Each structure stands twice: as C-alpha cells, then as structure tokens.
Amino acid sequence: MQLPRDPSNVAHALVAAFPTRLAGDVQRVLAVMPEARLAPMMPFEVEVQGETVAIPSRIYNEEPGADLEQPLAGTQQVIVHCLYSRHSDGRVRQRHIEQIVASGEPWVVPFVVQLAGEYVLEILEAIGRGLPGLAVPGSAQRRLYGEFIARNPAFFARAERRVVSYWSCYYRWKYGAFGTYPGCVLVEAFRAAVVEQVGAQWPRHTPPLAGGRG
Numbered sequence: 001m002q003l004p005r006d007p008s009n010v011a012h013a014l015v016a017a018f019p020t021r022l023a024g025d026v027q028r029v030l031a032v033m034p035e036a037r038l039a040p041m042m043p044f045e046v047e048v049q050g051e052t053v054a055i056p057s058r059i060y061n062e063e064p065g066a067d068l069e070q071p072l073a074g075t076q077q078v079i080v081h082c083l084y085s086r087h088s089d090g091r092v093r094q095r096h097i098e099q100i101v102a103s104g105e106p107w108v109v110p111f112v113v114q115l116a117g118e119y120v121l122e123i124l125e126a127i128g129r130g131l132p133g134l135a136v137p138g139s140a141q142r143r144l145y146g147e148f149i150a151r152n153p154a155f156f157a158r159a160e161r162r163v164v165s166y167w168s169c170y171y172r173w174k175y176g177a178f179g180t181y182p183g184c185v186l187v188e189a190f191r192a193a194v195v196e197q198v199g200a201q202w203p204r205h206t207p208p209l210a211g212g213r214g
Contacts, residue, residue: 013040014083017055019048019107022079029072029079034062040086046110047151055110058088078103082111090120097123101130104140109148110155116186117159119166124182134189137196145190146197153203156194160187160205179209 015026040056047053063084072080077099084096097115100108112131115123133141149156163183167175175181179188187206194202 010036010039013043013054013056014059016043017053017083018079019051019053022075022107025073025076026079029076029083032064032072033080033083034064036061044114044155046148046155048107048110048148053107053110055114056086059083059086060088063087063092078105078108082108085111085115090123094120094123094126098126098130101127104144106144106148109145110152113145113148113156113159113190116183116190117162119170121171121182124186128182128186128189131186131189134193142193142196146193146195149190149194149202150197156187156190157203157205163187164206178207184209 011027011030014030015023018026036059038060040059042057043054044057045052045054061083064080081096081100085093085100087093087096093115097112101112112127116127131141131145133139134145136142163181163186164178167178167181167183171181178184184206188209191202191204
C-alpha cells in the first residue's frame with residue numbers, strides 16, 4: 001500500500017487509534033514523528049470505555065529523535081510508545097511496549113493485548129513482567145484488563161487463536177506443552193481477569209490445560 005497523497009489521511013488514521021479527548025495530544029505527537037514510508041496498515045477496532053477506536057496493525061514511521069520527543073508531556077509520551085508498539089520492526093515494538101505495559105490508562109490496554117497475540121517471544125515475556133497484578137485477585141491490573149476484555153470478546157478470542165497458531169508454528173519445539181508457552185500464560189491471566197470481572201466462566205479458544213482447568 002502506497003502512502004496517500006494527502007498526509008492528513010495518515011494523521012486521521014493515527015488519531016483514530018485513541019479516544020477523541022486525546023486528539024490534541026495525538027496531533028502534538030504526530031508533529032514530531034518522521035513522515036511515514038507507507039500508510040498505516042489494516043486497523044482493528046476495539047471499544048475503550050464506550051468509544052470505538054481503530055488501531056493500525058502496523059505503522060512505518062521512523063522513530064523521532066530524543067531531542068524531538070523530549071518536550072512531549074506525559075500523556076503524549078505514552079501515545080508515542082503506543083503508536084510505536086505497532087511498528088513494523090519487532091525490536092521497535094518491544095522497546096516501546098516495555099515503556100507502557102504497566103500503564104493504568106484504559107486506552108493503552110488494547111495495544112498490550114494485541115501484542116500478546118503476536119509472535120515475538122521477547123515481547124510476550126516483557127508483557128508478563130510488566131503485568132504482575134494480573135495474578136493478584138482484585139488488583140487494579142486485573143480490573144483494567146477484565147473490563148476491556150468483557151467489552152471486546154471477539155478481539156480477545158482472535159488473540160487467543162493467534163497465540164495457539166504462533167505456538168504451533170514457531171515454538172512447539174521449545175514449549176512442548178501449550179500451557180508452558182508465555183503466550184498461553186498471558187491469555188490465561190487475561191481470562192482470569194475477565195472471569196473475575198463478570199463473575200462467570202469465559203469462552204475458551206485455546207487448548208484445555210492439563211488438570212482440566214477451564
């Protein structure tokens with residue numbers, strides 16, 4: 001896909017990845033981002049606190065230099081990291097998700113869950129390290145992720161299926177049991193969060209775990 005002639009189309013696509021109240025902050029971020037080589041790819045829609053956002057599957061902008069990024073305010077820094085967690089280079093995605101995985105902002109959550117359903121093992125491990133609260137009943141992280149998944153069941157189901165596919169294709173040799181694969185550990189923690197949130201079992205789209213846990 002070639003970059004549209006009108007750069008505002010690209011700007012609109014990236015602004016749409018966040019709640020409308022953040023539009024001004026996103027525009028400030030876009031002002032320091034280098035021009036994209038290609039247009040953002042294949043946005044996916046999720047609901048964040050009652051508002052639909054459309055997050056690109058990939059972006060192709062180079063990272064801004066530290067001198068350009070430094071003046072950005074706190075929320076704007078988080079927006080930078082969210083956007084570059086969708087970068088085409090997995091190492092870039094990892095660097096940026098590590099900066100925001102522990103954020104308590106609801107609009108950060110879909111960026112984290114999307115990466116949990118992708119294939120870079122180091123990113124899965126980084127997400128696991130950044131979300132220790134998922135294992136703690138009643139924690140703020142459990143509530144945050146449980147609420148998001150409850151609002152976006154199809155999105156979470158797709159992430160689960162992708163976790164299984166990537167494990168089977170790339171990591172079965174290393175993790176013979178699916179339950180030991182870091183991606184599985186993450187989706188099980190997410191499932192526990194939504195079960196706690198809704199007070200009922202949640203549909204499973206991954207192989208059953210040893211011991212019969214649902």
